[in-house]
Amino acid sequence: MAKGWKDLPIGGMILEAGNSAQYNTGAWRAFRPVRDASRCTNCMFCWVFCPDSSIRVKDEKMVGFDLLHCKGCGICANVCPVKCIEMHDEAEFGGSMEMVDEPGRAGGAK
Amino acid sequence: MSEFKALDGTGAVAEAMRQINPDVVAAYPITPQTAIVQTFSEFVADGLVDTEFITVESEHSALSACVGASAAGARVMTATSSAGLAFMWEILYVAASNRLPIVMTNVNRALSAPINIHCDHSDSMGARDAGWIHLFCENAQEAYDTVIQAVRIAEHPDVLLPVMVLFDGFITSHAEERVEIFDDAKVKAFVGEYRPKHSLLNLDHPVTYGPLDFTDYYFEHKRQQAEAMRHAPKVILEVAEEFAKTFGRKYGFFETYRLDDAEVAVVVSSSTAGTARAAVDKLRAQGAKVGLLKPRAFRPFPAQEMVAALRHVKAVGVMDRAISFGSMGNAGPLFLELAAAMKIYDATVPMADFVFGLGGRDIVPSQIEGVFHDLLQIAKTGKATDLVSYVGVRE
Numbered sequence: 001m002a003k004g005w006k007d008l009p010i011g012g013m014i015l016e017a018g019n020s021a022q023y024n025t026g027a028w029r030a031f032r033p034v035r036d037a038s039r040c041t042n043c044m045f046c047w048v049f050c051p052d053s054s055i056r057v058k059d060e061k062m063v064g065f066d067l068l069h070c071k072g073c074g075i076c077a078n079v080c081p082v083k084c085i086e087m088h089d090e091a092e093f094g095g096s097m098e099m100v101d102e103p104g105r106a107g108g109a110k
Numbered sequence: 111m112s113e114f115k116a117l118d119g120t121g122a123v124a125e126a127m128r129q130i131n132p133d134v135v136a137a138y139p140i141t142p143q144t145a146i147v148q149t150f151s152e153f154v155a156d157g158l159v160d161t162e163f164i165t166v167e168s169e170h171s172a173l174s175a176c177v178g179a180s181a182a183g184a185r186v187m188t189a190t191s192s193a194g195l196a197f198m199w200e201i202l203y204v205a206a207s208n209r210l211p212i213v214m215t216n217v218n219r220a221l222s223a224p225i226n227i228h229c230d231h232s233d234s235m236g237a238r239d240a241g242w243i244h245l246f247c248e249n250a251q252e253a254y255d256t257v258i259q260a261v262r263i264a265e266h267p268d269v270l271l272p273v274m275v276l277f278d279g280f281i282t283s284h285a286e287e288r289v290e291i292f293d294d295a296k297v298k299a300f301v302g303e304y305r306p307k308h309s310l311l312n313l314d315h316p317v318t319y320g321p322l323d324f325t326d327y328y329f330e331h332k333r334q335q336a337e338a339m340r341h342a343p344k345v346i347l348e349v350a351e352e353f354a355k356t357f358g359r360k361y362g363f364f365e366t367y368r369l370d371d372a373e374v375a376v377v378v379s380s381s382t383a384g385t386a387r388a389a390v391d392k393l394r395a396q397g398a399k400v401g402l403l404k405p406r407a408f409r410p411f412p413a414q415e416m417v418a419a420l421r422h423v424k425a426v427g428v429m430d431r432a433i434s435f436g437s438m439g440n441a442g443p444l445f446l447e448l449a450a451a452m453k454i455y456d457a458t459v460p461m462a463d464f465v466f467g468l469g470g471r472d473i474v475p476s477q478i479e480g481v482f483h484d485l486l487q488i489a490k491t492g493k494a495t496d497l498v499s500y501v502g503v504r505e
Contacts, residue, residue, distance in 0.1 A: 009308075015317050
């Protein structure tokens with residue numbers, strides 16, 4: 001439950017820096033990126049170009065998408081040199097806007 | 111020690127600003143701007159203040175610069191008038207909604223068209239819902255005194271709202287009067303130092319002002335603004351009381367004159383209240399029981415207090431120096447607000463609105479006496495024949 005008017009900082013002031021991570025912009029998404037991990041070369045183009053820092057990387061490997069913040073702009077799919085990222089209609093995922101950021105589930109459609 | 115000087119309203123306000131020594135003043139210097147910032151800029155050039163004086167390319171930019179400086183943690187003041195205020199419109203809301211305690215004097219003048227920069231209240235009355243505190247002043251002394259108080263009201267932690275100090279164009283702004291200018295040190299001590307709780311330039315704890323605020327939070331922030339305005343009356347009175355203790359002159363939400371035993375009352379703000387006082391004295395000398403209520407605080411509107419002061423009379427005439435076009439009877443804002451308050455707080459008094467002085471049209475004592483005679487007639491019959499009359503317009 002979001003805070004009521006008595007508990008919020010006045011004037012919409014944001015008192016702590018770095019809070020944009022708390023704002024789940026992924027809720028706006030109409031298209032979800034889906035990666036074919038078997039073809040991914042881990043070139044990191046998607047990581048460089050993603051405007052929302054939503055490419056998850058572990059041990060120098062691309063491991064999935066931060067779907068809590070990915071707005072579905074499709075830049076990653078566009079810049080991918082091996083075209084292993086496709087944009088899918090969010091509705092294909094059962095109309096669910098559940099936010100997941102596990103690599104296995106991010107590409108789990110179809 | 112106080113000094114008594116011959117100053118016009120703009121000079122008196124510039125003196126107050128010199129003594130307050132704000133961190134930042136941003137202003138646009140061309141008509142309808144008044145001599146307030148011109149005189150103040152001389153103080154800046156002469157090194158009498160520490161103020162960063164920002165000259166900008168418009169009033170929209172002037173208030174925008176004030177907003178930025180205030181968010182940065184500065185004590186900020188500016189001045190405008192007429193079309194200048196109108197051009198600030200968008201930023202008036204930004205200043206109030208960001209809860210920035212900017213103090214601005216607005217010399218009340220007409221809005222075009224046809225082109226006119228003489229006195230009426232159309233400018234600030236149009237801005238009455240923007241979230242600023244509005245304090246009307248009768249003369250140069252009140253303007254000087256109120257600017258000093260406005261700083262304290264605006265910056266009070268329970269309020270944190272911008273304040274507009276209003277006085278009549280030319281009549282007060284450009285006419286010389288005897289004005290008491292307090293000792294610099296006393297004014298400095300009274301306004302104190304501004305210590306904002308949050309500011310952009312606090313490097314240890316940076317904050318964000320004015321972020322995106324959509325369907326999920328905006329409503330809560332508007333509710334907070336209403337609460338701040340609800341706290342303002344108490345603070346206005348507290349500051350007035352401290353001012354009276356320090357400097358000797360008393361202020362409140364409004365001033366009454368020979369109202370306690372009056373049968374009819376005129377409600378009129380600013381310089382016309384002075385003219386009305388003379389009319390009251392003349393009619394009283396003739397045996398007519400007439401009185402005056404001069405509003406000072408228009409935002410927040412002291413509804414209950416005004417009704418309590420007027421409840422006993424048999425007719426109330428409001429004199430509006432603005433028209434709320436298309437409102438009930440094309441009445442003025444002061445009438446509409448007071449009429450609603452009288453009804454809500456169960457004062458059954460016949461009321462009429464008298465629109466006057468638009469575009470600087472003179473209002474003379476005999477015309478106000480005429481208003482009182484109309485009111486005495488209304489008191490006799492118990493009913494106003496005209497909801498709105500126009501005093502001084504050629505038929």
